[in-house]
Amino acid sequence: xxxxxxxxxxxxxxxxxxxxxxxxxxxxxxxxxxxxxxxxxxxxxxxxxxxxxxxxxxxxxxxxxxxxxxxxxxxxxxxxxxxxxxxxxxxxxxxxxxxxxxxxxxxxxxxxxxxxxxxxxxxxxxxxxxxxxxxxxxxxxxxxxxxxxxxxxxxxxxxxxxxxxxxxxxxxxxxxxxxxxxxxxxxxxxxxxxxxxxxxxxxxxxxxxxxxxxxxxxxxxxxxxxxxxxxxxxxxxxxxxxxxxxxxxxxxxxxxxxxxxxxxxxxxxxxxxxxxxxxxxxxxxxxxxxxxxxxxxxxxxxxxxxxxxxx
Amino acid sequence: xxxxxxxxxxxxxxxxxxxxxxxxxxxxxxxxxxxxxxxxxxxxxxxxxxxxxxxxxxxxxxxxxxxxxxxxxxxxxxxxxxxxxxxxxxxxxxxxxxxxxxxxxxxxxxxxxxxxxxxxxxxxxxxxxxxxxxxxxxxxxxxxxxxxxxxxxxxxxxxxxxxxxxxxxxxxxxxxxxxxxxxxxxxxxxxxxxxxxxxxxxxxxxxxxxxxxxxxxxxxxxxxxxxxxxxxxxxxxxxxxxxxxxxxxxxxxxxxxxxxxxxxxxxxxxxxx
Numbered sequence: 001x002x003x004x005x006x007x008x009x010x011x012x013x014x015x016x017x018x019x020x021x022x023x024x025x026x027x028x029x030x031x032x033x034x035x036x037x038x039x040x041x042x043x044x045x046x047x048x049x050x051x052x053x054x055x056x057x058x059x060x061x062x063x064x065x066x067x068x069x070x071x072x073x074x075x076x077x078x079x080x081x082x083x084x085x086x087x088x089x090x091x092x093x094x095x096x097x098x099x100x101x102x103x104x105x106x107x108x109x110x111x112x113x114x115x116x117x118x119x120x121x122x123x124x125x126x127x128x129x130x131x132x133x134x135x136x137x138x139x140x141x142x143x144x145x146x147x148x149x150x151x152x153x154x155x156x157x158x159x160x161x162x163x164x165x166x167x168x169x170x171x172x173x174x175x176x177x178x179x180x181x182x183x184x185x186x187x188x189x190x191x192x193x194x195x196x197x198x199x200x201x202x203x204x205x206x207x208x209x210x211x212x213x214x215x216x217x218x219x220x221x222x223x224x225x226x227x228x229x230x231x232x233x234x235x236x237x238x239x240x241x242x243x244x245x246x247x248x249x250x251x252x253x254x255x256x257x258x259x260x261x262x263x264x265x266x267x268x269x270x271x272x273x274x275x276x277x278x279x280x281x282x283x284x285x286x287x288x289x290x291x292x293x294x295x296x297x298x299x300x301x302x303x304x305x306x307x308x309x310x311x
Numbered sequence: 312x313x314x315x316x317x318x319x320x321x322x323x324x325x326x327x328x329x330x331x332x333x334x335x336x337x338x339x340x341x342x343x344x345x346x347x348x349x350x351x352x353x354x355x356x357x358x359x360x361x362x363x364x365x366x367x368x369x370x371x372x373x374x375x376x377x378x379x380x381x382x383x384x385x386x387x388x389x390x391x392x393x394x395x396x397x398x399x400x401x402x403x404x405x406x407x408x409x410x411x412x413x414x415x416x417x418x419x420x421x422x423x424x425x426x427x428x429x430x431x432x433x434x435x436x437x438x439x440x441x442x443x444x445x446x447x448x449x450x451x452x453x454x455x456x457x458x459x460x461x462x463x464x465x466x467x468x469x470x471x472x473x474x475x476x477x478x479x480x481x482x483x484x485x486x487x488x489x490x491x492x493x494x495x496x497x498x499x500x501x502x503x504x505x506x507x508x509x510x511x512x513x514x515x516x517x518x519x520x521x522x523x524x525x526x527x528x529x530x531x532x533x534x535x536x537x538x539x540x541x542x543x544x545x546x547x548x549x550x551x552x553x554x555x556x557x558x559x560x561x562x563x564x565x566x567x568x569x570x571x572x573x574x575x576x577x578x579x580x581x582x583x584x
Contacts, residue, residue: 022407028487029408036399036418036458043433043455044421050432061435107329110322119323126330131577132562133337135516136534137555140541141336150548152339155355186332194578236581247425250518254538268427268519275431276523284431292428299423 055289059282061275072286082287085258085265088177092266093245095181100241101234104192109222111193112200124197128190135250142183143255146170170256173263180251180264192237199233200226231306239302243295267291337559344370344553351548363549370540370553376529377536378561381515384449384532389510391454392461393503399458400465401491405477415466421459426520434523448524449532453514461506464579468502469495501572508569508576515562533558 055072059065076082104127111123130138145152146169154166169179203226211221249268252258258265258273267287275284343351345362353359402408403415433452442448472495480490496503518534525531531539540554566573 025406026408029402029406032402033399033414035395039395039455039458040418040421043452044424044429047429047432047436048424051428110326123326127333130333132566133559134534136518136537137558141340150352150355152356186329188329188333195581247427271427271430281431288428288430292425295425
């Protein structure tokens, strides 16, 4: 009897088995991801592709859309309402960035410098608590502050003898957008505060000690050493602020409806009004595509141009 | 700014002042919620006795339904996100199948799609599925959008779990399903908590999507309900502010109970970038 090679036989059997095992495991894998993919296809990728398609159509949301090429985009370029909304959103984003990169950072650094950890914890909590106030409530309460009827701001102005300045802040086209910007004073955003704090905590103590040994002043130490090491956090908050501002319009939808005139119109609100009040679904989709493109550009620009500092 | 650090009294005063200003809108709600309209004009922005606790009874009787709706919608969305994203994150982290990387990036890339792009077509899809004026019309899209970040967070976590446990399970002949349910999930309770808080926060706060999907009053979520309340009873400041404060309490409670998990959920949004 010649000796067959048991190893070879075994491995042949194994290959078959292995293949089946791999196939079975692949099937298990697809089973696990199936629900996720279904949700993604139906409620995200489907609508996203549909938006891109409908941006090139004339569509009222009911009857079949007609393909009209770039007509929507041509109209957009000359639409004063849309252009005003872009200008407004740029102003809001600029202001948002300015505030987000300074106030929460200052507060984070001051709290971080406190000796007592208990004090640090509770001071941070004070600024985190306003984050749980629902957005809608925050907006409505600020609307209340601005109100010409028993509004807190006018009452304060009268109280200090500046009653002449009192006005319907949200109803005056000259002040409405600034009133929207001023909301949230003193702008100590709890989210930013937490992000900066995490960044400050990640800086090794040796780095600070080395700076102290060199006799650097605290102010110098902050600007020369800590700030560059926080560039990742700064960049993150810059990105988040710009992108959130581009797509948010809850505050103007509730408080001003874009008015008076178009003083506080924002791109999101134009989409909402065009689709749900004017049945211009195609046109609204085109605005959605423009906002998406802007988001991408901002994203790429900020991540490419502002590379984090390596150390 | 740093001179203050040597004299902490200055720092504490400054931070205390900012803190008072930051908390004032919340305090303003409480102050105003206890007043009649006459009292409101008497001393705007500060407490005036007697306190009208009845405003709370009045407000609660009108908004409890909205709170229940929000609890249902946020609860169902959170449960849905936890289920589908833990399943797929597990597969992306620990199973091998063709197209795994591509599919993973396809899910993650959804974070780059802004709501304003999908807004209009999503509405017409939800409408054609007959989901307008239903909880499903809110819950299903919330699950779909919420899963992107959840899959990212969970996959990172599952990938970091020690391999030995899963190997041992395989050697013993345990199925992947068993490994997922009995090993992966029990080990990831804290991170599942973070994902849950994140999802609760986003769904609880949403205003625009429920506004277009829900028309019937008895289905309105809290965010919608409060705006309706403000326009309907705009001259009854006390009950209005009481309603706002009641609407804030659920999340305040959640923060108080979950503490660190809550803060992690809050900042998890930063992982996007």
